[in-house]
Amino acid sequence: MLKNYDCIIIGGGIAGLQAAIQLGRYKHNILVIDSGHGRSSICRGYHNILGWPDGVSGNELRELGKKHAEKYGVEFIKDKAVKLENHKDYFTVTAEIQGTFQTKTVFLATGLVDRLPEIENLGPCLGRSVYVCPDCDGYEVADKKTIVLGGGNTGAEAALTLTYFTDDIVYINHDQKQMDDGLVLKLKKNGIPIIWKKITKVLIDDEGNFNGVTLEDGETILAERGFTGFSGNKMNNELAIQAGVQLNESQHIVTNPRTKESSVTGIWSGGDLIAHSEQVTISMGDGSQAAIWIHKRLMGEKRIEE
Structure with a gap:
């Protein structure tokens, strides 16, 4: 029974x-x-x-x-x-x-x-200094330098959405997916650089907060906040x-x-x-x-x- x-x-x-x-x-x-x-x-x-x-x-x-x-x-x-x-x-x-x-x-x-890629230190930052939802947490990046970790059009759209809160944004196309020409143009008009490199590590400060990223070639980009923009x-x-x-x-x-x-x-x-x-x-x-x-x-x- x-x-x-x-x-x-x-x-x-x-x-x-x-x-x-x-x-x-x-x-x-x-x-x-x-x-x-x-x-x-x-x-x-x-x-x-x-x-x-x-x-x-x-x-x-x-x-x-x-x-x-x-x-x-x-x-x-x-x-x-x-x-x-x-x-x-x-x-x-x-x-x-x-x-x-x-x-x-x-x-x-x-x-x-x-769908979040396996990037060192990304997990512990989620919801604290790296976010996934602009409607929930766009406010948290207000007037702060922000890196969008993403792929293709999804990441580009996330970066453009965040311009409501900050004008200091860098988009790292970690997935290295192609983007629509119109989105690329909009990113350029908003002064958002696009970096076509993979991220190997999220940098964290002494309190465990997002401090930037290290790219596959060893380059370091510092920032105060992170946002993800991955499809799938x-x-x-x-x-x-x-x-x-x-x-x-x-x-x-x-x-x-x-x-x-x-x-x-x-x-x-x-x-x-x-x-x-x-x-x-x-x-x-x-x-x-x-x-x-x-x-x-x-x-x-x-x-x-x-």
Whole structure:
């Protein structure tokens, strides 16, 4: 006999945790399956979240969210969900180590994985002095010399976006990908030099903050902040595909804007898996919104169509 839940949440990041808290407060029987490798786990500091004027790390936010959800009886297992099957009246979720579970509903919050090259010292700077999202952290580079570590058009566009905050930018095309002529012209007009060399090392100061980079030929370029601009982020949508969930052209899950339910009745989703906004606060909203409608379904309400 498989252990049965009202809802299994796959992914213990921001969207998943917010859904878990809301569903736990409804006193439903909830399981969260989390591999511990979500995008929020690598960020050392979010600075645009209500209530955290001095910033909060992704790990602290996750730890507090887990503690909060457990207060309401939500169960957690550290494992990777590898299989999701739709049996019409219920779903089964199989985890890599702890086997198969049964559930009435599913919330997919598996997010995405940023493509970041293996550059020495890059990881420890993320979210502290090297950033990935101009909407979240463009403010952090205001009036500071900034190096954009990127590739091709993606890096060029990131550099141009940051001109709103600073006019002292260097773009290092680490991937050495070709760029559209129009973007090259815009970079030139904005006084942004393009360096076509690979980065071998991120330089850090005594406090562990970004201080510049060393290039493949040994040249050193100093700066106060770094920003990444690499293409090829990977959507963690394998489980959705297994269950027959509809995806859009960007490989995000298509959901009802009101309920966050996918094309498959009984499967909801939120966070980076459904939108390109990549914002913690929006992920929180998705989790809460989906949980409300999951509760309604568990109480017998029918599916809401767009």
